[in-house]
Amino acid sequence: MSPTEQHTKIVLDKIVKCDFCKNFALFDAKTKAGQWAWMCKDCYPEKRYYSTLGLGKGQKIHYIINPKEGDPLLSEAMYEYLDRLQKMPEDERREEIKAMLEDA
Numbered sequence: 001m002s003p004t005e006q007h008t009k010i011v012l013d014k015i016v017k018c019d020f021c022k023n024f025a026l027f028d029a030k031t032k033a034g035q036w037a038w039m040c041k042d043c044y045p046e047k048r049y050y051s052t053l054g055l056g057k058g059q060k061i062h063y064i065i066n067p068k069e070g071d072p073l074l075s076e077a078m079y080e081y082l083d084r085l086q087k088m089p090e091d092e093r094r095e096e097i098k099a100m101l102e103d104a
């Protein structure tokens, strides 16, 4: 991993939700209000302060999770996320999954 990559990614072992809409978060980034927040794919383009990732700007979340651990928060968030995925039109679902796996 290059030094640049280290500042564009955050590794988590727990699912976190977007601070704005409670969807599955994909970014930890600085907001226009100056604070940092968890953001989902939909809120990130609207709420982020910087348009790029990096040190002091924002990181993409890279999840390393073991769904067998039975964490209630993980189960709940995963269930909601899968439910949302199922309701999406197929092209949107493909995009969502692609975004999730992109740098896994």
Ligand SMILES: [Zn+2]
Binding pocket: 018, 019, 020, 021, 022, 023, 039, 040, 041, 042, 043, 044
């Ligand atoms: Zn959101």
